[in-house]
Amino acid sequence: MSSEADDCGSNTKSLHFLLVPLMAQGHMIPMVDLARLLAAHGTLVTFATTPVNLARIQTVVDGAVASALPIRFVELHFPTMDAGLPDGCENADLVPSADLLLPFMNALSLLRRPLEAYLQDPDLTQWPKPTCLISDNLQHWTADVARTLDIPRLIFHGPSFFFLLCDLLINRHRVELEVAMEATSSGSFMLPGLPHPIRINKHEVTSVMRSDPDWLKYMESVRVAEESADGVLVNSFVELEPLYFESYQEVTGKLVWPVGPLSLYKEELDAKAARGRVSSIDNKLLFQWLDKQKVGSVVLVSFGSVVRNTTAQLMELGYGLEASGQPFVWVVKEVEERQVFGVEEWLTKFEKRVEGRGLVIRGWAPQTLILGHVAVGGFVTHCG
The missing domain is CATH 3.40.50.2000 (Glycogen Phosphorylase B;)
Known part of the structure; x- marks a missing residue:
């Protein structure tokens, strides 16, 4: 069809x-x-x-x-x-x-x-x-x-x-990097071929x-x-x-x-709102909340659709956001919320503790719209 x-x-x-x-x-x-x-x-x-x-x-x-x-x-x-x-x-x-x-x-x-x-x-x-x-x-x-x-x-x-070049060079120099990772005591090493000298930590290349x-x-x-x-x-x-x-x-x-x-390419709000899936939060309520925040004060935390955080990672993220004292919007995928018994209950209690300062979106979020709001001053996402 x-x-x-x-x-x-x-x-x-x-x-x-x-x-x-x-x-x-x-x-x-x-x-x-x-x-x-x-x-x-x-x-x-x-x-x-x-x-x-x-x-x-x-x-x-x-x-x-x-x-x-x-x-x-x-x-x-x-x-x-x-x-x-x-x-x-x-x-x-x-x-x-x-x-x-x-x-x-x-x-x-x-x-x-x-x-x-x-x-x-x-x-x-x-x-x-x-x-x-x-x-x-x-x-x-x-x-x-x-x-x-x-x-x-x-x-x-x-x-x-930058990401594409690093990814290409890491795979091209795989053998040398494996030797360098074994030999280094500092936990970091130089990635050859970059226009600037950049040190990379072991944990930054293990997934690649x-x-x-x-x-x-x-x-x-x-x-x-x-x-x-x-x-x-x-x-x-x-x-x-x-x-x-x-x-x-x-x-x-x-x-x-x-x-x-x-x-x-498309600046219209309707076009931006239509990017991806249907939002799991009412956009009117979302922007009413953002409008109350100071310019550049809100941190958006949203990882890609392929990323799967573990329960421990989710909780550490939450505790970090809570301790930061910073206003935030945190997007949690449905699959992460359902993956282990107790996560949904933990999120509910977490929302009560950060009420007014933090906003948790469960499911899909209109990311482009959020990033375009003047209140948003930081973005935490996955590499790439």
Whole structure:
């Protein structure tokens, strides 16, 4: 099924971008913005996702239709049950436990067949064949789709050039870093290849330098697909990190286009509020609370949809926020709240202790709207 925002007839001379995002909110939202930006420049855009994820961006779909943007939103069947996942588990934030995250990531390649079947549908001849595929870098299987279509493929990165360069160098110098970590007594070491001398602590690279063979196999597939890409799009801008942009471009040896910050593309409040899932808090009440706080005084604590904090980590975060004396908004995911008996009760007591100074949002929060409020002066989130 597809929703077409514009009937483009048989204009075979138009550029046609096929976008394949990762089904995780922090990855999908900027690619939705990218789709609208490309379409606003008059190019055709096909945005491929699944039913659950399409429902989450229905407001965006409706807006594209109303604006006559040439975007086609396509629903692909995601066979979750075949992959050993719960029915309807079509987004990373719906993965019920950390041990199912890798099976979820591996299952994404099952989208290849329905995507290729859709592109071969004779009923779609009113749109020309895609001329370029843009995929999230973790959707490594799209390299095969691009080869089948005989079109260039660009990969999309959401994080900063600094993060991307560090990640690339850590994996490139894996053996030397493992030796350095064993040899150091201070717990920190220099990461070679950065434009500035930066010391990194052991605990900062342990999650990147995974030792699990199954994860290593998956990441190797990502690396191979990334090396075969024809170019890279990054949700950042040169003025923010010029040296890291230049270094990343030099190290990868690829064409790199800084296209960010994509979140600024649409300034309308409704568009910002519609980014991601439906908010679990009434926006009117949220902003009434923020309006009462001093300018730049509030700290927003919100981690990505893939991040799973343990019960101990959640409680330590809470105790730290309570002891800080600082106004805060803390976003706690439903899966974290439900994971261990007693967490929900602890959060309820915590809310009573910080009432008036702290606000706990359970579930999805309108992060872009919150960050745009003058009362917010700090942001605690995951690396990248």
